[in-house]
Amino acid sequence: MTATARTATTENTPQITASYPVTMTAALHRSFGDARSSVEIASAPIPSPGPTQVLVKVEAAGIAIGDWLTMQGLPYIARPAYGLARPKLPVLGNEVAGTVVAVGDQVSSGADAFVPGDRVLGFAQGAFAQYAVTEAAHLVRTPDALGTVDAAAIPVSGLTAYRAVVEESGAKAGERVLVLGASGAVGTFAVQIAKAHGMHVTAVASARNADLVARLGADQVVDYAAQDIEDMGQSWDAVIDLAGNRPVRSLRRLLTARGTAVIVGGNGGRVTMGFSRTIRAMLLNPFVKQRLTMLVAGSSQAGLAAVRDMVASGAVIPVIDRTFPLSRFADAMEHIGSRHTQGKSVIVVDG
Numbered sequence: 001m002t003a004t005a006r007t008a009t010t011e012n013t014p015q016i017t018a019s020y021p022v023t024m025t026a027a028l029h030r031s032f033g034d035a036r037s038s039v040e041i042a043s044a045p046i047p048s049p050g051p052t053q054v055l056v057k058v059e060a061a062g063i064a065i066g067d068w069l070t071m072q073g074l075p076y077i078a079r080p081a082y083g084l085a086r087p088k089l090p091v092l093g094n095e096v097a098g099t100v101v102a103v104g105d106q107v108s109s110g111a112d113a114f115v116p117g118d119r120v121l122g123f124a125q126g127a128f129a130q131y132a133v134t135e136a137a138h139l140v141r142t143p144d145a146l147g148t149v150d151a152a153a154i155p156v157s158g159l160t161a162y163r164a165v166v167e168e169s170g171a172k173a174g175e176r177v178l179v180l181g182a183s184g185a186v187g188t189f190a191v192q193i194a195k196a197h198g199m200h201v202t203a204v205a206s207a208r209n210a211d212l213v214a215r216l217g218a219d220q221v222v223d224y225a226a227q228d229i230e231d232m233g234q235s236w237d238a239v240i241d242l243a244g245n246r247p248v249r250s251l252r253r254l255l256t257a258r259g260t261a262v263i264v265g266g267n268g269g270r271v272t273m274g275f276s277r278t279i280r281a282m283l284l285n286p287f288v289k290q291r292l293t294m295l296v297a298g299s300s301q302a303g304l305a306a307v308r309d310m311v312a313s314g315a316v317i318p319v320i321d322r323t324f325p326l327s328r329f330a331d332a333m334e335h336i337g338s339r340h341t342q343g344k345s346v347i348v349v350d351g
């Protein structure tokens, strides 16, 4: 990394009160494929924040299965967004915890002001790097009590779980919620968030994760290899589908007469990876009494703040599976690609 510091503040340059270098180490996405052949850990210019943006010194970056899919260029129907022949975006990663080092000239006014030195968490494209730029609206402050690795686990997985359980499922305290895929990055948040909202939780996981999801508060744990949940003669007010491997008719059989299925995950061939199932559910939804809905990832400052506050208060504890230094990026991606992680894995960024 070059040690030149930038501290200028002029009309068309960001307001900067902390100095930072010119280049950084980053996970550069050269082509679609596995991490060892398509990603290079190398030097790159540090991006400058635009007027409404913030430059964050990355301390930790959560890894989601979405990062693995982007790296692979999967599913193929998403290629126009990723880039047809080669990746459009130079650096991988989407979620970040770190410290603000520079802000655009429209950021430091208003209620959600950030200033250099603030600890933050949130969404930042290009997070697998020493520095990342993002819109101020995609960040929230990290309280002192919240560790950096836990903070980095929140944006994608914590917010997805929160939106599925609290905003989309329609389930209320005392109602029955079924989490399919309870032991993964989103599932471990979903079980805890549902419990924190007083819901009765059935968690579906493999036997090796039964203790984990029980410790997170699940009232009932079902081993998907030993028991088909459909044969249990039970129904749920809401199904949070993270495993993504059941046909729509199966999800409907698990629901009460007016229950809601929130389709979050997808599983299937490399062309759509199960998205055709989601489309079928959306087309069917207007004609049935049950509610079939899908969740699309997206940033929400209010949602991020809600999950952050649950974590800061101890009501929800991020389950950290593994941490990896940026130099072991390929190992981290291979682990995520296994699809059998226990909670969330995080890249810890030095320097």
Ligand SMILES: NC(=O)c1ccc[n+]([C@@H]2O[C@H](COP(=O)([O-])OP(=O)(O)OC[C@H]3O[C@@H](n4cnc5c(N)ncnc54)[C@H](OP(=O)(O)O)[C@@H]3O)[C@@H](O)[C@H]2O)c1
Residues within 6 Å of the ligand: 064, 065, 066, 156, 157, 160, 180, 181, 182, 183, 184, 185, 186, 187, 204, 205, 206, 207, 209, 224, 242, 243, 244, 245, 263, 264, 265, 266, 267, 295, 296, 297, 298, 336, 339, 340, 341, 342, 343
């Ligand atoms: N729509 C969105 O905005 C959004 C956002 C984030 C994630 N997602 C999607 O949500 C899904 C889950 O994400 P994640 O990050 O939690 O994935 P993950 O960390 O890879 O977890 C997947 C979990 O599924 C479990 N599993 C595998 N087969 C199962 C089965 N037959 N029944 C029940 N559980 C099973 C695995 O547990 P075992 O190891 O015990 O088998 C694993 O813990 C993914 O498809 C992801 O793409 C969507």
